[in-house]
Amino acid sequence: MSPAVMQTVTLIPGDGIGPEISSAVMKIFEAAKAPIRWEERNVTAIKGPGGRWMIPPDAKESMDRSKIGLKGPLKTPIAAGHPSMNLLLRKTFDLYANVRPCVSIEGYKTPYTDVNLVTIRENTEGEYSGIEHVIVDGVVQSIKLITEDASRRIAEYAFEYARNNQRTSVTAVHKANIMRMSDGLFLRKCREVAENYKDIKFTEMYLDTVCLNMVQDPTQFDVLVMPNLYGDILSDLCAGLIGGLGVTPSGNIGANGVAIFESVHGTAPDIAGLDMANPTALLLSAVMMLRHMGLHDYGNKIQTACFDTIRDKKVLTKDLGGNSKCSEFTAEICRRIQDMA
Amino acid sequence: MATRGHLGNLFCSSSAWEILNCILFWLHNQTKSPTPPPAKYGGRHTVTLIPGDGIGPELLNHVREVFRFSCVPVDFEVVNVNSALETDDDMNNAITAIRRNGIALKGNIETKHTMAPSVKSRNNLLRTSLDLYANVMHCQSLPGVQTRHKNIDIMIIRENTEGEYSSLEHESVSGVVESLKIITRNNSLRIADYAFKLAREKGRRRVTAVHKANIMKLGDGLFLQCCREVASGYPDITFDSMIVDNTTMQLVSKPHQFDVMVMPNLYGNVVSNVCAGLVGGPGLVPGANYGNAYAVFETATRNTGKSIAGKNIANPTAMLLASCMMLDHLKLYDHATMIRHAVLKTMNETRVSLPSLKGLSPHLPLCHEAHWSLF
Numbered sequence: 001m002s003p004a005v006m007q008t009v010t011l012i013p014g015d016g017i018g019p020e021i022s023s024a025v026m027k028i029f030e031a032a033k034a035p036i037r038w039e040e041r042n043v044t045a046i047k048g049p050g051g052r053w054m055i056p057p058d059a060k061e062s063m064d065r066s067k068i069g070l071k072g073p074l075k076t077p078i079a080a081g082h083p084s085m086n087l088l089l090r091k092t093f094d095l096y097a098n099v100r101p102c103v104s105i106e107g108y109k110t111p112y113t114d115v116n117l118v119t120i121r122e123n124t125e126g127e128y129s130g131i132e133h134v135i136v137d138g139v140v141q142s143i144k145l146i147t148e149d150a151s152r153r154i155a156e157y158a159f160e161y162a163r164n165n166q167r168t169s170v171t172a173v174h175k176a177n178i179m180r181m182s183d184g185l186f187l188r189k190c191r192e193v194a195e196n197y198k199d200i201k202f203t204e205m206y207l208d209t210v211c212l213n214m215v216q217d218p219t220q221f222d223v224l225v226m227p228n229l230y231g232d233i234l235s236d237l238c239a240g241l242i243g244g245l246g247v248t249p250s251g252n253i254g255a256n257g258v259a260i261f262e263s264v265h266g267t268a269p270d271i272a273g274l275d276m277a278n279p280t281a282l283l284l285s286a287v288m289m290l291r292h293m294g295l296h297d298y299g300n301k302i303q304t305a306c307f308d309t310i311r312d313k314k315v316l317t318k319d320l321g322g323n324s325k326c327s328e329f330t331a332e333i334c335r336r337i338q339d340m341a
Numbered sequence: 342m343a344t345r346g347h348l349g350n351l352f353c354s355s356s357a358w359e360i361l362n363c364i365l366f367w368l369h370n371q372t373k374s375p376t377p378p379p380a381k382y383g384g385r386h387t388v389t390l391i392p393g394d395g396i397g398p399e400l401l402n403h404v405r406e407v408f409r410f411s412c413v414p415v416d417f418e419v420v421n422v423n424s425a426l427e428t429d430d431d432m433n434n435a436i437t438a439i440r441r442n443g444i445a446l447k448g449n450i451e452t453k454h455t456m457a458p459s460v461k462s463r464n465n466l467l468r469t470s471l472d473l474y475a476n477v478m479h480c481q482s483l484p485g486v487q488t489r490h491k492n493i494d495i496m497i498i499r500e501n502t503e504g505e506y507s508s509l510e511h512e513s514v515s516g517v518v519e520s521l522k523i524i525t526r527n528n529s530l531r532i533a534d535y536a537f538k539l540a541r542e543k544g545r546r547r548v549t550a551v552h553k554a555n556i557m558k559l560g561d562g563l564f565l566q567c568c569r570e571v572a573s574g575y576p577d578i579t580f581d582s583m584i585v586d587n588t589t590m591q592l593v594s595k596p597h598q599f600d601v602m603v604m605p606n607l608y609g610n611v612v613s614n615v616c617a618g619l620v621g622g623p624g625l626v627p628g629a630n631y632g633n634a635y636a637v638f639e640t641a642t643r644n645t646g647k648s649i650a651g652k653n654i655a656n657p658t659a660m661l662l663a664s665c666m667m668l669d670h671l672k673l674y675d676h677a678t679m680i681r682h683a684v685l686k687t688m689n690e691t692r693v694s695l696p697s698l699k700g701l702s703p704h705l706p707l708c709h710e711a712h713w714s715l716f
């Protein structure tokens with residue numbers, strides 16, 4: 001393999017098990033000799049000059065420069081003073097699309113086999129607008145915002161993704177029978193964009209029907225595009241089909257070419273620092289990142305090594321059903337990669 | 342019947358008539374003598390029947406047949422609702438009929454979202470006008486149905502009147518639409534109280550509140566707080582909470598951890614459909630909507646099933662079990678048990694092509710003669 005140009009990637013290790021799985025990924029990339037230079041940054045929220053919460057300026061500057069980021073899990077407290085860290089990152093970089101490919105992992109058995117679908121979730125508006133008011137004491141109103149621009153943008157991304165990744169159909173998921181205007185607008189935009197992509201089949205399905213059919217036969221779905229809340233629920237549902245958040249990759253695509261790939265599991269504070277964590281999710285997200293950057297060879301090599309290790313079942317972390325440490329699992333993958341070269 | 346597994350879907354590989362015949366066969370086996378018992382004077386109930394669209398009419402016809410055969414003392418007052426019309430007159434008639442009779446059995450009314458946004462979902466209108474605040478779905482694995490997970494037994498209680506289904510939307514600026522999700526303390530307390538009362542009544546051990554309070558801090562935060570308040574009055578029942586996305590993930594991997602679940606409207610929609618899928622499909626699970634004064638029974642997943650309507654393949658199980666729930670509500674327990682038993686017996690049979698019933702399927706009156714004469 002001819003030496004490629006070193007590319008910088010902003011690495012955000014995160015909290016809890018974040019640092020250990022990040023270092024596992026770095027070790028594996030080193031073993032694969034991937035041309036990636038890591039720039040580690042911390043994104044704990046700080047209060048800016050105007051009193052608004054923001055991410056530290058050095059983290060922002062690094063991301064703006066490198067355009068690509070890899071992120072570990074961040075803490076999201078319930079009913080705390082500052083907004084969710086993940087939400088803050090999304091707003092800062094306008095990460096409008098959350099992409100989660102869910103493919104059944106051979107060797108990690110679940111009741112569902114042959115899952116191969118992608119959920120594309122609008123990530124900036126919808127039910128997560130964060131706009132809530134107490135109207136009178138005991139009555140709360142949460143506002144779900146759907147805009148034409150955001151809906152069109154996510155629909156365009158979904159069809160582009162389908163085309164670039166040889167997927168055959170895109171399904172818009174909605175509840176336009178109940179939320180006539182908001183989901184109706186979303187649906188209309190999807191239909192308009194579908195007109196420009198006649199090579200891709202476009203269908204529409206109610207959220208409840210999708211849920212119903214997904215747990216009975218997930219093979220009927222290909223690419224799913226939807227607003228924020230439905231995307232949140234469905235992407236986690238699909239992650240559950242293939243084995244949980246510990247093995248599910250995720251990528252966030254933003255405006256201006258920025259993309260942040262992340263593991264979507266929690267910080268697992270109970271096992272942090274004990275060398276028990278499973279780095280698969282972060283690793284597969286890093287593979288997604290390599291593919292996004294055009295480094296398919298490295299991505300395939302690392303993914304094959306990872307899947308082979310899991311299929312072999314000899315060295316597995318506790319959550320995958322084994323007894324090995326995180327470092328042992330990482331070392332096994334590194335060994336396979338070196339054997340491949 | 343081709344395979345057991347297929348019975349779980351909304352449509353089945355045998356014709357619905359064949360299944361109906363089996364149910365009637367088992368019903369007949371349960372009655373001691375061929376002579377129907379005399380109906381009590383003044384002991385008959387009147388129930389509003391709303392056929393709805395799609396498979397609704399045919400499913401409700403099956404219910405009427407079974408009731409007639411079992412001599413259930415229920416008369417149906419049929420009210421048709423034309424979903425193609427933009428006016429609300431049909432719905433007002435239906436609502437008045439339900440107020441009059443107190444109980445209804447209904448099929449799903451289609452919401453054509455090609456119509457103007459001012460024409461709201463008729464089903465939703467019915468639920469809010471009659472204040473049917475609790476949607477109850479008992480998700481149980483049924484014998485004879487092939488599913489990936491076995492022995493599921495989850496009760497889902499869903500707030501039925503507010504939340505995301507408030508139908509309050511406006512376009513404040515061109516291209517920007519706002520939809521309001523309303524959560525109130527009163528309704529949250531009410532549904533939580535209903536959930537805990539039902540859990541205690543049925544001897545259930547745990548209630549889980551499903552929410553997204555980490556993101557919707559005020560709205561779902563209020564819901565969660567109300568659940569906690571009510572929980573403190575039921576120390577014999579364990580209370581915990583789970584975020585909705587994690588809930589769906591847990592449901593598809595470890596569904597047995599759930600006992601009773603309570604949640605706002607939209608999450609209820611998602612969770613009940615996931616659970617219906619887990620136990621075998623929309624054709625199997627009955628649902629009930631309860632208010633303080635009225636009760637309406639239907640299939641749990643409220644499908645119109647347009648694509649399979651009129652083909653004699655819609656699975657009658659869900660609607661029949663819903664009618665049994667209705668009979669329980671009317672305190673006609675014996676009839677309810679009898680019909681339920683017949684339905685479950687039919688499902689559990691490996692070969693339903695009994696010689697006596699073969700070839701008789703489309704001719705139900707002949708069927709009755711055959712039954713009386715054979716046994």
